Amino acid sequence: xxxxxxxTREESCSPQSHNIGGLLVRSATPTTAARDVxxxxxxxxxxxxxxxxxxxxxxxxxxPNVAASLRGAATNYPDGKPLYWIGRFMxxxxxxxxxxxxxxxxxxxxxxTPEIRHFFLGATPEVLSELERAVKRLNPQINIVGLDSPPYxxxxxxxxxxxxxxxxxxxANLVWVGLGTPKQxxxxxxxxxxxxxTTVAVGAAFDFLAGNTKEAPxxxxxxxxxxxxxxxxxxxxxxxxxxxxxxxxxxxxxxxG
Numbered sequence: 001x002x003x004x005x006x007x008t009r010e011e012s013c014s015p016q017s018h019n020i021g022g023l024l025v026r027s028a029t030p031t032t033a034a035r036d037v038x039x040x041x042x043x044x045x046x047x048x049x050x051x052x053x054x055x056x057x058x059x060x061x062x063x064p065n066v067a068a069s070l071r072g073a074a075t076n077y078p079d080g081k082p083l084y085w086i087g088r089f090m091x092x093x094x095x096x097x098x099x100x101x102x103x104x105x106x107x108x109x110x111x112x113t114p115e116i117r118h119f120f121l122g123a124t125p126e127v128l129s130e131l132e133r134a135v136k137r138l139n140p141q142i143n144i145v146g147l148d149s150p151p152y153x154x155x156x157x158x159x160x161x162x163x164x165x166x167x168x169x170x171x172a173n174l175v176w177v178g179l180g181t182p183k184q185x186x187x188x189x190x191x192x193x194x195x196x197x198t199t200v201a202v203g204a205a206f207d208f209l210a211g212n213t214k215e216a217p218x219x220x221x222x223x224x225x226x227x228x229x230x231x232x233x234x235x236x237x238x239x240x241x242x243x244x245x246x247x248x249x250x251x252x253x254x255x256x257g
Contacts, residue, residue: 053080054249081224122178146170
């Protein structure tokens with residue numbers, strides 16, 4: 001089975017996955033998740049990886065296109081603390097750990113050899129420039145083959161073809177997609193299906209590592225209050241996502257299991 005084989009739904013439905021709010025969420029640790037990403041990039045099969053939380057679960061319940069992007073060849077890791085609590089305590093899975101997007105991103109970067117050819121899609125040119133410097137400090141031998149700051153406007157077929165051509169021309173075998181939820185999940189799915197290259201929808205990891213956005217203190221992350229830190233940092237942009245989204249997630253979890 002070669003590196004450009006697209007994973008099927010049956011292959012991606014591991015016995016170590018749990019149905020949370022209608023999505024299959026994989027039981028993993030940050031270390032095993034990083035190994036999965038690296039193996040997919042180097043040996044295949046091509047997969048699109050997602051870091052799911054309460055908000056993305058609600059988005060999937062409300063939009064069939066988002067739901068489709070998080071199924072099939074998708075591998076979903078529990079980024080949000082609520083998903084971790086459900087997997088660990090309600091599903092009684094002692095191996096179920098939180099896999100934060102920024103942590104997975106840095107773990108893969110740190111473990112990367114030059115054979116992994118990274119392409120970063122998302123953010124502004126300024127953030128990408130800072131990100132490149134930060135990544136090289138973390139791993140001096142990192143092999144970055146492409147940086148692309150796409151327009152904020154909705155993409156059309158012309159823009160999608162442009163991205164495909166840029167990624168294929170770079171010979172990348174791992175594409176990081178930082179476009180925000182759920183846009184990045186849709187794009188990760190599309191890229192993997194059209195280019196047969198492994199992708200990771202990585203959220204705000206670009207901004208965090210580049211120093212453009214401050215992360216929540218570790219104690220808040222561990223206590224499950226990272227969402228509150230981000231809400232207080234950007235209330236106008238995030239109030240609907242966290243306040244309404246969290247209520248919807250609770251209802252969704254009880255309805256769908």
